[in-house]
Amino acid sequence: MSREKKKGSCLKTALIVIVVLAILGVIGTALGKKDDKVKDATAGKGDAKSEETKEKTEFAIGETAEQKGIQITLLSTTESSGNEFTTPDEGNVFLLCEFEITNNSEKDIAISSIASFEAYCDDYSINQDILGLQVSEAEGKNQLDGSVAAGKKMNGIIAYQVPAEWSTMEIKVSPDFWSSKDITFVFNK
Template sequence: MAKIVKCKTCGAEIAANAKVCPSCGAKNNKPIFKQWWFWVIVLILLIGIGGGASKNDTPSKVDDVDVAKESTVDTETKQEEVTEEQTIFTIGDTVDYNGIQVKLSSAILSNGDGQFVVPDEGKQFLCLIIDINNTSSSDIAVSSMASFEAYCDEYSLMQDIIGLQAPEVDGLNQLDGNVAAGKRMNGKICYQVPSDFKTFELNYSPSFWGNKNVTFVINSDDVDRSGL
């Protein structure tokens, strides 16, 4: 016996497989969830949601090798996932977040020029050279004063304006200004550190990364001492 349903137009009882209602002539359409195209749309939406959920929202280290040449071996894939969660970096590392890449290119110790540009007694200038590559689609603003916090052997430090004139970094701009989409910036920030310091820590939290921040840690053995 055929299944009986009610006509959606006049309410008369009709066979479920009837194409039209014999009482009013209205079409007997199937519910939307029984249409094949309905499930195709649902499948496409689920795939889109799954793809969006996999987007990385943490700063991650950029490898030097060409991405196209990376191996797909499972062990290397697992190692790469661990690297993406890295939050502490050092000299030479490039950190990427949402298309904005920041690299601590070098750390240079300097005694100044011996005349007008000299550090306090028992101290040296530590000059950091930082590169910013804006591969995003938006312009960004960079502020050396607002975005950086420095610690030397656990003690906080203020930037040193005199150190910016050290001969080893002469000609480089201070790390301040705007970087247009697709453009780069190269600049310096300087501090005074004890001559026998062990570890220097630079916390970077630029406004264009929202509440994200990264930490560069520099050991005294890793700095460039050519200016001493």
């Protein structure tokens, strides 16, 4: 056999091997996806264990959420029309949200009312309201900012200015800056 025929034969063999491996890879991937779909379809049917292992992601007023040893509770919410010195914009009210944070982890944590909290009122993004914080401080409530040592607690207010006719509020809390999971508190007026 000539040298060129040998090269052509080797190339054909190599191409056939590559094509066969590619086809086997596609078939294996397809079978793996089919198995996942079967597992997903059967996982929720009467399987109490699968329901228990689902991690709760939304919490209501009074419920305690925990993440990496840090417990967060939205204790209460209060609407306020302000005081003689500070009032919300026309048609709005201050919504004062009181949180308690318990640090049962082994390290100190930093809580920032700006960086740790993200809020939505009726699906619109809103920011903390400084005037609302002044009202809460006049009532003897602290702003929710600072560090919490391991084994210690923090209590304070996050204030928002919302329309007087608001319907649903959603507050996402990130107690650990490095975590990708937020704890979400959802409540209605």
